[in-house]
Amino acid sequence: MNFIKYPDVDMLMIDLANKIAGDLNAALLHEDRVCLAVPGGTTPGPLFDDLCAADLPWENVDVMLTDERWVPTDSDRSNTKLIRERLLTNRAAAARLLPLYTPADQPEDVLPELEAMIAPELPIAVLLLGMGADMHTASLFPGADKLDEALAQNAPILVPMRAPGALETRVTLSARVLDGALRKHIVITGAEKREAFEKAQRLSPSEAPISAVLTSADVHWAP
Numbered sequence: 001m002n003f004i005k006y007p008d009v010d011m012l013m014i015d016l017a018n019k020i021a022g023d024l025n026a027a028l029l030h031e032d033r034v035c036l037a038v039p040g041g042t043t044p045g046p047l048f049d050d051l052c053a054a055d056l057p058w059e060n061v062d063v064m065l066t067d068e069r070w071v072p073t074d075s076d077r078s079n080t081k082l083i084r085e086r087l088l089t090n091r092a093a094a095a096r097l098l099p100l101y102t103p104a105d106q107p108e109d110v111l112p113e114l115e116a117m118i119a120p121e122l123p124i125a126v127l128l129l130g131m132g133a134d135m136h137t138a139s140l141f142p143g144a145d146k147l148d149e150a151l152a153q154n155a156p157i158l159v160p161m162r163a164p165g166a167l168e169t170r171v172t173l174s175a176r177v178l179d180g181a182l183r184k185h186i187v188i189t190g191a192e193k194r195e196a197f198e199k200a201q202r203l204s205p206s207e208a209p210i211s212a213v214l215t216s217a218d219v220h221w222a223p
Helices: 009-028 045-051 079-086 090-094 111-121 147-151 175-179 191-200 209-213
Strands: 002-005 034-038 061-065 067-069 096-098 126-129 158-161 170-173 183-189 218-222
Touching: 009 034, 009 045, 009 126, 009 183, 009 218, 045 079, 061 079, 061 111, 067 079, 079 096, 096 111, 111 158, 147 158, 147 209, 175 209, 183 191, 183 209, 191 209, 191 218
Parallel strands: 002 218, 034 061, 034 126, 061 096, 126 183, 183 218
Antiparallel strands: 067 170, 158 170
16 A cells, blocks of 8 residues: 655645546556556545546546446436536547446346446546545445345445445445456545544454555545
């Protein structure tokens, strides 16, 4: 793991967008198509605003979310809506979106269909993750109903997740798929999350799920 400090969040986002673009370009030297996996939420929005303008062959990039709320894609709670508005625009509009949601009452009804679209594009070439103050990442929440399944070495690609305090059912990439990414970037901001991150390194993945994906990761932090 490599811990990188920045003087402020703006500098972090600009530098990390450049790093991700460089990683994608480097991966495309060896592969016809590559997969970029990104989180939703508010933190990566400014990074997406920079990354979407990067000069690279986006038509050869598959973009997918690390996790999604089980809500329609036009909902304001939808991570898909966020990345369509903030990332899959400008030059990046040429990228192909691999969905983590399709209309169904519950994710269990359509997981095989979703996994069949993702499986051929694995491993993830470049992964971006965030972390919550509770040390969750993607939708791998401490105390979630299927966390043990999602952390298992033989975990499926996608795991439906229901967690205390989460308003909606989620679907998340498993720790196995996340940790198998060829390049991993984790973005953390603020003193509270840095303290949580330091604590996470001393805990098990079931207590601090972020610790399941730290091998060879670049961790980017700004106050």
